[in-house]
Amino acid sequence: MRAIVKTKPSAGVEFVEHYPEPEIDVDQVLVEVGATSICGTDAHLYAWDASAQAFDPQLPFVMGHECAGTVVRIGANVRSLAVGDRVAAESHIFCGACYMCRIGNAHNCYNLKLLGVTRPGAFANYVALPASVCFPLPPTLPFDIGALFEPSGNAVHAVQRAGNLDGCSVLITGAGPIGLVLIQLAFAMGASSVVALEPNPFRRGLAAKYGARALDPAKADLDAIVRADYARHGGFDVGFEVSAAPGTHEQILRAVRREAIVVCIGLPNRAISLDISEFIAKKMIVLKGVFGRRIWETWEILLALVEAKRLDLAGMITHHLSIREFEHGIALLKSDSAKVIISPN
Ligand code: ZN
Numbered sequence: 001m002r003a004i005v006k007t008k009p010s011a012g013v014e015f016v017e018h019y020p021e022p023e024i025d026v027d028q029v030l031v032e033v034g035a036t037s038i039c040g041t042d043a044h045l046y047a048w049d050a051s052a053q054a055f056d057p058q059l060p061f062v063m064g065h066e067c068a069g070t071v072v073r074i075g076a077n078v079r080s081l082a083v084g085d086r087v088a089a090e091s092h093i094f095c096g097a098c099y100m101c102r103i104g105n106a107h108n109c110y111n112l113k114l115l116g117v118t119r120p121g122a123f124a125n126y127v128a129l130p131a132s133v134c135f136p137l138p139p140t141l142p143f144d145i146g147a148l149f150e151p152s153g154n155a156v157h158a159v160q161r162a163g164n165l166d167g168c169s170v171l172i173t174g175a176g177p178i179g180l181v182l183i184q185l186a187f188a189m190g191a192s193s194v195v196a197l198e199p200n201p202f203r204r205g206l207a208a209k210y211g212a213r214a215l216d217p218a219k220a221d222l223d224a225i226v227r228a229d230y231a232r233h234g235g236f237d238v239g240f241e242v243s244a245a246p247g248t249h250e251q252i253l254r255a256v257r258r259e260a261i262v263v264c265i266g267l268p269n270r271a272i273s274l275d276i277s278e279f280i281a282k283k284m285i286v287l288k289g290v291f292g293r294r295i296w297e298t299w300e301i302l303l304a305l306v307e308a309k310r311l312d313l314a315g316m317i318t319h320h321l322s323i324r325e326f327e328h329g330i331a332l333l334k335s336d337s338a339k340v341i342i343s344p345n
Pocket of ligand 1: 094095096097099101106109110111112
């Protein structure tokens with residue numbers, strides 16, 4: 001089968017035409033990949049930077065963790081799926097036995113393996129998946145959209161963590177794919193206004209299309225915006241930090257009101273310092289984070305919103321490439337793009 005394989009602890013990947021098909025064990029299924037999408041994590045793995053090495057992947061491995069496809073073989077113990085089922089993959093492969101799994105927090109399993117990072121991934125014709133991480137898709141849902149459930153689910157989970165958004169003003173730092181889903185979700189969940197900070201003009205255009213006031217962080221004067229439009233509350237009611245760009249945490253903590261909720265989604269590649277006295281103790285901001293999706297609550301909320309057309313994932317797809325063009329796809333992440341779909345053929 002064709003596969004994108006990370007073989008060396010340096011920048012780059014290998015496109016392999018004849019890579020061995022994965023074997024499945026009794027609890028797994030073999031999925032013929034229909035579509036995958038490229039994530040910022042893939043760009044880090046490609047570059048083999050500090051963020052990539054922090055995951056401690058064992059070389060060589062097939063990359064790719066955002067995927068959907070068709071079940072073509074099932075292990076002897078699998079009862080929940082049948083050959084021909086269409087599924088999307090939860091990339092957080094949980095053990096099901098540890099404390100976090102047992103209390104319903106499998107996304108934060110103590111023995112977590114990450115598809116396409118610390119387990120063989122989906123930039124290939126076939127991927128082996130535990131049946132326990134397969135999310136059944138309706139027959140009419142395209143694989144391109146199914147592949148976007150994993151990244152979009154991070155945004156849904158962030159909104160779950162933020163709680164009630166009725167009438168809230170929302171500030172989002174970063175209008176990449178997760179920020180773009182957050183903008184739509186915030187409005188779907190009752191937010192009154194959304195300001196999105198995003199340096200890329202193309203992405204600001206998408207953010208504006210979804211109803212946000214999209215601003216260039218290098219030029220936006222957030223203090224002036226708060227004074228002009230959010231003075232009654234003393235700042236934004238809710239903040240979502242997505243970009244993990246330098247300075248954004250401080251920026252968001254300053255721009256939200258007292259006792260606001262701020263949810264961190266972006267992963268800074270180094271420790272950052274925060275003024276705990278000012279922001280957490282005195283301003284009483286509630287700082288939360290998300291890593292992955294609640295299994296399967298997040299996925300079911302997402303599916304319901306997509307099926308009801310309250311959430312447009314298709315509009316975020318800017319490029320369709322073949323697996324041979326993977327490196328071009330990585331380059332596109334740094335230019336005018338949102339989601340890049342990779343077909344295995
Ligand atoms: Zn576990």
